Amino acid sequence: MNKLIINSFEDFQQYIGKELGVSDYHRINQEQINLFADATLDHQWIHTDPDKAKSEGAFGGTIAHGYLTLSLVPYLWNQIVQVNNLRMMVNYGIENLRFANPVKVNDEIRMKASLANISDLRGTIKTEMKVKIEIRGEKKPALSAHLIFLYHFM
Template sequence: MSKLVIGSFEEFKAYDGKEMGVSEYLKITQEQINLFADATLDHQWIHTDPERAKTESPFQTTIAHGYLTLSVLPYLWEQIAEFHNVKMLVNYGIDKLKFSEAVRVEDEIRLRAKLKSVVNLRGTTKAELNVELEIKDKKKPAFTATLIFLYHFE
């Protein structure tokens, strides 16, 4: 799929209520999980101890931190849409976040995004995206949420 190119509020508004696209798959590795554990000081064994996870975890392997899966959103979103003429982008919030499926080590994930709404607030574009983080070959997504971004177009 080709990346959308958006250079103004008006161009963004054309996608209001529509699916914007789907990213490529990203494989989650144990190295990523371990680095995230180091960065966040969350070394819970379900994330970082593959041997223990094999025998004690209901997933029978390590799983990614939920916040690790959230942290790759900007990377995946950039695969769907490219923004031009933007002075600044602010991550404004996440509404209705619900984790529904664990992401196991070596799972592949991708982002599916639909533009829920886009409004012009005195020159600032507020966009709300309904997103799902899909897991390859799984019925349930890792999570669903509404992402809120503020774009400051030139």
């Protein structure tokens, strides 16, 4: 897959309203779900107990934490875009976040991103990215959101 290369504010500007790219698929397995549960202290059985989730849950097995899916954004984003000439990049915020579809154990997800807006705040570039994390074989995305990043170019 070819990453989009961005070297400046002007490079970003040409993509307003356009798709930036799509990541590769990433499989969410039970080990990753369990490690996330350990890191966040969220051991709800729907995530960590495959037997109970299969017999009592609504999804036929365990599901990933919504925040696990969200936490994969940097990994997936880095497959789509490479921003050069930076002093720093800051995750500034998330707007309109919706968890629309659960990610079941062993589902494969990928991210699509487009540039909704960009502004120059006296040298700090504020970008608003529209993202969807899709589940292979599902029509409804796992999540959708507007991510706000601040880029400080050199």
